[in-house]
Amino acid sequence: MAVYTHLQPEELTALSEAYGLGMLHRATPIAEGVENSNYMLEYQPEGSAAARGILTVYEKRVRVEDVPFYLALMEHLAEKGLPCPRPLRRRDGAYASVVRTSKRAAMVSFLPGRSVTQPTPAHLDALGEAVARLHDAVADFTPARANDLALAGWERLFDAIAERADSIAPGLARQVKDELAFLRRAWPRDLPMGVVHADLFPDNVFFEGTRVSGLIDWYFACTDAFLYDVMITINAWCFSPQHSFDAPLAWAFLAAYQRRRPIRAAERAVLPILARGASLRFLLTRAYDWLHREEGALVTVKDPMEYARKLAFHQLVTDAGVYGL
Secondary structure, X not given: OEEOOOOOHHHHHHHHHHOOOOEEEEEEEOOOOOOOEEEEEEEEOOOOOOXXXXXXXXXXXXXXXXXXXXXXXXXXXXXXXXXXXXXXXXXOOOOOEEEXXXXXXXXXXXXXXXXXXXXXXXXXXXXXXXXXXXXXXXXXXXXXXXXXXXXXXXXXXXXXXXXXXXXXXXXXXXXHHHHHHHHHHHOOOOOOEEEEOOXXXXXXXXXXOOEEEEEXXXXXXXXXXXXXXXXXXXXXXXXXXXXXXXHHHHHHHHHHHHHHOOOOHHHHHOHHHHHHHXXXXXXXXXXXXXXXXXXXXXXXXXXXXHHHHHHHXXXXXXXXXXXOO
């Protein structure tokens, strides 16, 4: 979450009216994240108690034609009982709105809980169960969306940063170029696939105690290997603040995941490669954002070298047993 589009009070009021929210009490910009503009709206429908919702204005990497996919996915998962935000309909029956002439926006329900900064194995156990439930729940979701940030997307990102990558860290351009060459040769295909979240960082998961109460920010969701989604999540959750691998967290996550969706031998064999790709993806997007900061945006730019260090760890792994399998 972030804020690039600074909406004026009259724009926020018009959106509130379009969604039939009633009286708008407050709209608070949300600075966390890097991709879209987000506001917490506090409102009071006529004859009802005060409520909250999240308004998202789609920016940067979100294509207008993909917005219906994201909203349909959230609706599907909420119907399946996943703790997922439910899109709100406008008075005219549509989900999406248009702001500033060309940008799309949507309102989704507010979910309780909060993200955790010091996860325990109990949190990872609950998260593993939730991710497995997600991968089961999309079995009958027929829309698909190609992953724009798969191998071909990594190549494009590298082309966009190659000349300046060493300004982030000496030797970074060579490191990324060599890793891309390896992944071109080794990237696995024909793994079990479906729609995945692809961005389950701690700020995209809410807990009440150790129970998962919210899975949010679905705007990288795409069709890809389920185990790629698993390794993105392990990278995001199972390293210490000093970026060393936290095996007990990873083992708790994978044990819970496997209770619901056993991991096949073919998936186990390529887990270190998937981990490397999951690291490179975020190294590249963070490096791009680091080098292309938008003036005046309310956004926290994240350190790409965190993922360079995670990539270096996975490059040394030859056995999925390291991850708890």
